[in-house]
Amino acid sequence: MNFFVSEAIASADTSSQSSPYSLMVMIVLFGLIFYFMILRPQQKRAKVHKKLMSSISKGDEVLTTGGLVGRVVKITDSGYIAIALNDVYEVVIKRDFVTAILPKGTIKAL
Structure with a gap:
């Protein structure tokens, strides 16, 4: 049983180097998805509702x-x-x- 744990620890030690820009690209990508999927449609609905309120x-x-x-x-x-x-x-x-x-x-x- 101990040999399985030591293999897991040994495999965890091998760390791969990733570029520092990959995190920034992912954050920007999630920001764009958040904007186009949530914020922009909500702003459009609010604009239409405000126009409706003024036209009563x-x-x-x-x-x-x-x-x-x-x-x-x-x-x-x-x-x-x-x-x-x-x-x-x-x-x-x-x-x-x-x-x-x-x-x-x-x-x-x-």
Whole structure:
């Protein structure tokens, strides 16, 4: 049994010399993969969502992240909007929680 351990230790002693640039190349490669797979798509989604937030106007039919569908009744400068769910109920939410602006007539179709 001891001879297996000594062979493992002996084989571990043989170290190979690698170039110092290989580590830098690998770090740059992982950085590029991280940028193109994670950061860039997230930045695009954030840009599209910001454009959606700025295009909300009174009378639009919207869908919220909570699943509420309603018509925008009031828009404030502080970033809140009032949504009429039906003739009786009105909800005030932050503008950031709007997921999509729906086509006109969607509420009636539901």
